[in-house]
Amino acid sequence: MAENAGQKPQQAEPETTVAKEPQQAEPETTVAKEPQQAEPEPRQRTDWKAECRKWEERAKRSEQSLRDLKAANExxxxxxxxxxxxxxxxxVLSRMEGDPEENAAILASALAPARGYKVTRDAGEPPAQAAEPMREAARALFGGRNQ
Structure with a gap:
């Protein structure tokens, strides 16, 4: 016993008389051990250079579309x-390429003959002539066609 006197006495583990089901025992021990043993999930690292390139490309496209829109409005x-x-x-003028002033002059000269015709609002009948006194007198003497 002298050999065992320097050592601490070992305690025997008490035996449990109640049988535990393995399914119930695992969740209890797992729940108790998770916060201590669980490793933190690795975070998704943000690639800031890729994000910067993406937003820079969007900005360039937006600037280009803005320039195009301004040019179209002008x-x-x-x-x-x-x-x-x-x-x-x-x-018609908007469909022509080139300087609008020059194109307008060309278009105006091309359309000028078409504009030379009078617009009539009748059914194609000759216009009524104003009564002339000499003609009326001749018709009365000699008998005109339209009496």
């Missing part, structure tokens, strides 16, 4: 002004 305004000055249809 062209539409100049076409409308040139069409108003020359008296030509703006929708």
């Amino acid at each position: 062209r539409a305004a100049s076409v409308a002004e040139a069409a108003r000055k020359a008296g030509v249809p703006a929708d």
